[in-house]
Amino acid sequence: MEDGGRLETQKVALWCNYVFVALTAIGWLGIAHFILPARADLGLDATKVWYTQSHRMGVLVGCTIFYIAAGLLTPGSIQFGIMLAKIEGRRPVMAITTAVCGVFISLIVFFNCCAWVVAAYRPQTGADVIQSWNDWAWMAFLLGWIYLTIEMLATGIVELMDRRPRPMVPRWMTWFTFGGAIALFTAAGPAFTKSGPFAYHGLLAYYIPVAIWGAYISLTTWFMMKELGREGSESTPGVLHRDRPAVAAADRAPAL
């Protein structure tokens, strides 16, 4: 009963990742209109109009939803770490790295939301102040790619340690994770340009990294959820799993 309860808690933590992705899409991309954000080369007055007139309420509501979602990324990331620690065994450096980076990203998103809310908060605020808050939020958001890259690399390294005939995460997903981790490098561009695909509203700096992030969280959660399902059925008497030798008890115990 206790194990079943723990499995349920772990499933809830993983579900937090799905909720995070859904709320991000609805709140931030949709309601706050960051699917088409204020461009980096928009200019002072136009940026102020974007935040204080065109999308003011959308930004306030959407970013509120987004920071709530960011909070949910914390248990989801910790559960990523716990699932990986089951594979990595004792002293799970990589698994802890995944979890901690996920928590960092959760905090980064929280502070981004605060900055975007500040930009839209007082319509009488000066245009240069609004633009500065907007720039700061985008830089903090996108330059955080380094934590996501480290998280994804750590996740992929642990997944490669899974030598079972049917690993928790299929190998194609592991290599997708590595590819995505490296491709996130393009999010380093916004510091150097205000227009084009490397600007913070651009294809390479923004849309592709965000798509990689969403795909990584959604797909990894999906495979971990299936693994939890298998763990649950393996602990059920009378169910045979010929292709999945049980992970050693010592390895099962996460040392987080």
Place this chain on the structure above:
Amino acid sequence: MSCTVTVQQSLPPTEPQPCKSQRLPGVDGFWAFIGFDCVIFAVLFFSFLQARHGDPALFEASRRTLDSNLAGLNTIILLTSSWMVALAVQAVKRDELDRVPRFVFGGVSAGLLFVLFKSVEYGHELAAGITPATNAFSMWYFTLTGIHVAHLLVGTSLLAYVGTKSRQRAYHSRHRAVLESVATFWHLVDVLWIVLFPLLYLQR
């Protein structure tokens, strides 16, 4: 599902024999990484073409400042290195293990030569005052070639690793997936340059 074929001319005629492995070269799932990298580069190439479409005169004028002779030489160097690496994989398949390190380190040497010539080219451009901040073309030029050089350095390091391991006879015909993966990555680096060379240096 087991994979079997019935060979008509062998005896006994009805006995099923295992068919040849249909696996892709390299470690399991590695082609997902290759495919993903190709998609990212395709997006980069498309974005470059879109930028070029926006200001063809600037891009053409900037293209003329590049040293296409040195880049052409680098193309030959990379093609040679890919050939060397392909020979290394063939040697492993035939269990000609003495030849493997020679071919692999031939690829490493070619990779280092590419980096040397590319550094000379960068040096000439920087000395002429061309930097990533000069204009849109130079931004794209340094970005695309920089990412490619980063790939090349990773590939050269991996080749040096498998070359060292192959000296210790770590790979043979039934254990060659890591060598194949590195070779596949090296061919990708080569193919990317084959696209980059005409895109940056030759396209009028």
